[in-house]
Amino acid sequence: MLDIKRIREDREVVQKGLESRGADTAVIERVCALDGKRRAMLAEVETLKSERNRASKEIGQLKKDGKDIEKARSAMRELGDRIAESDKQIRVVDEELRAVMLTIPNVPHVGIPIGADSKANRFVRAYGEPKKFNFKAKTHVELGETLGILDLTRAARMSGAGFPLFVREGARLERALINFMLDLHVKEHGYTEIAPPVLCNAAAMTGTGQLPKMAEDMYYLKEDNLYMIPTAEVPVTNYYMDEIITEALPLRMTAYTPCFRREAGAAGKETRGIIRVHQFDKVEMVKFVEPETSYNELELLLGDAEDVLRRLGLPYRIMELCTGDISFAAAKCYDIELWAPGQNDWLEVSSCSNFEDFQARRIGIRYRDGKGRIRFVHTLNGSGVALARLLVAILENGQQEDGSIVLPENIIPYMDGMKEIRKPGS
RNA sequence: GGAGAGGUGGCUGAGUGGUUGAAAGCAGCGGUUUGCUAAACCGCGGUACUGGUUAAGGCCGGUACCGGGGGUUCGAAUCCCCCCCUCUCCGCCA
Known part of the structure; x- marks a missing residue:
């Protein structure tokens, strides 16, 4: 607000x-x-x-x-x-x-590119080279289903289209990545881990800005008047709802949660595979900071998200979103996009935003500054990172001609030393 | 789900329908004392909205706020109703 x-x-x-x-x-x-x-x-x-x-x-x-x-x-x-x-x-x-x-949406930060849609987004930097193969790159669906680690047929039978179902090494990899990312943010980036509720009330949803405008995109449980969270941003940011924070700022928090999105109106768009799904896992980072530092903190937050991808050796690029493309509550936002050879395209796996005091004002999150004055904090959040798409990138980038997957080195310890995913018996 | 007990300022905790924005204690801030720290003593407090004034920090007013929402009353933290939450016991249960 x-x-x-x-x-x-x-x-x-x-x-x-x-x-x-x-x-x-x-x-x-x-x-x-x-x-x-x-x-x-x-x-x-x-x-x-x-x-x-x-x-x-x-x-x-x-x-x-x-x-x-x-x-x-x-x-x-x-x-x-x-x-x-x-x-x-x-x-x-x-x-x-x-x-x-x-x-009323947030007022964009003065420095960000002006434009109507994603075409006006500004390239910031890239890491690594988009991967080239001397064979035709397969999609994660082909790879995953052949290896038997992704089963969209069975998922559709019990839940419908748009729900992922990971099997054996697929499920294991999902879990390994969650642990890898949480460990990184907690042990090296200084975040506090929480495991929050995944159902939230209307006040919380309004606080972070999902309501009133995004009501259509959320799963709503009428009997209990609760919404399933579309992102951990909601429960993590609302952690300090109606409080005057007494801890020293900046505060950094991270959480793994499943995320639920109805994707109303997105039918036919990126529906193949697990790129756009109704349920996905995500590790999220949230910061509560003093107003004067929030833009510097945004760069640091972006760096923390990038670190995940660098350590996994995945090529990515960073885009600064233009005025027409940033989300309702954001004043400034960077997207991180991973290269996916099977799609021959970039996949958005992280979005790092500064909301300034827009959310804090709605939620009532304040602090005392050096002079003892009570002020609204600035809130930031960033995906660190979204999982289904990260998995897509790992499968598609790590694929070999025979359809097996070479795993990123840093994830091997989280897989009990497994270096590759191969079809059973091959 | 059933029964009972509670929800008061940053925290603990008093509170008789009428100078109660709210005792007291702790914490905090300012001051005195003091080689330094500590202790002791004295003093000061909240938040939101709103009006006036000031170059501004600020200063001077008004209104509201004792879980939330209604109601009774000239007047409600205090009485009544509904809801939410917490705790204890019982039931159910991963």
């Missing part, structure tokens, strides 16, 4: 920022009108309340002195009704204002 005071005082800048990301700016007009109305009403009712408080105190005194209070009481009764009526009207305006505020 944007700061209403910022909209009031810096309307031009906010409006320009929102325009640059293609957002509707007419809402700003509406917000300002509602805000003005609200403040006028507040001034009025607060004067009445002030009078009521004064009179009530007086009545208390009269009663104490044993004097007649009936006259004063009946006079006050009418005032009470007027106050109740005004309060009711203000509540309506308040709710309307809040509802509108929740639909």
Whole structure:
């Protein structure tokens, strides 16, 4: 959520920022009108309340002195009704204002590329060379099904299209990668590991920005009024909901969770294999930092995500998303894309964003600065990294002509020394 | 799921329908004392919204806030209703 005071005082800048990301700016007009109305009403009712408080105190005194209070009481009764009526009207305006505020996306950071869609994203840097084979590269589906470590047929039978089912070394590799990434972030990058709930309520979903706009994309359990998380960003960021953080900043947290996405409207797009699925595992990183440091922390966060891929020897590139491509809550965002030879394309496996105080304002996460002032923290998050697609890249990059997979060196210890995945008996 | 007990400031914990924004203690901040630290003593406090004022830090007001939401009342932390959460016991259960 944007700061209403910022909209009031810096309307031009906010409006320009929102325009640059293609957002509707007419809402700003509406917000300002509602805000003005609200403040006028507040001034009025607060004067009445002030009078009521004064009179009530007086009545208390009269009663104490044993004097007649009936006259004063009946006079006050009418005032009470007027106050109740005004309060009711203000509540309506308040709710309307809040509802509108929740639909306004974050203002993009000034330095990021301006553009309507991903074509305007800026190449930042690359690591490694896209792999070339002297045979035709197979897709992860061909490789995985032939090796018997990926079984989409059985998955579809029990759950439908878009659910992964890993078998034997496939399942083992999934687990190994989770452990590898968590160990890296905890032991070397200084993150605190948590294992959070994967069902969250509407308040949490609104806090990180999934609601109200992404409701269609989430699985919702009506009986319990809970949503299945589309990313661990939700429970990890909401860890400090409505708190004033007393620990020293920056705070770094990491969590492995499954993630659930309905992918409504994505039918037919990247549906082959496990690139876009309804359920996938992910290791997520979240940071709570002081405002002054958040852009530096974003670079460090990106570095932590990159480190995962470097250690796995996978070629990747980093793109800085343009104004039209960043997510609702983000002010700045980098994507990391892995090269997948079987797809002959780049796969997004990580997204590292700075939300500034946008989420903190919605969730109520604050801290005390050096002067003892209470301020909103800045929140950041980054995938570290998404698993189904990482697995795709490992299979497709590690493939040999006979369909076997050479595993990245750093994952071998997590596989009990297994260096390759081969078909049983070959 | 059933029964009971609770939810008060950063924390612990008092609280009679009427100067209670809220005792007390701890922590915190400021000060005095002091080679330094510690201790002792004195003093100060919250948050949000909002108005005025200031170049600004700030200063001076108003309103609201004692789990959340309704209600009674001139007036509610205090009384009533609904909901949520925590704890104890019972039941069920990986």
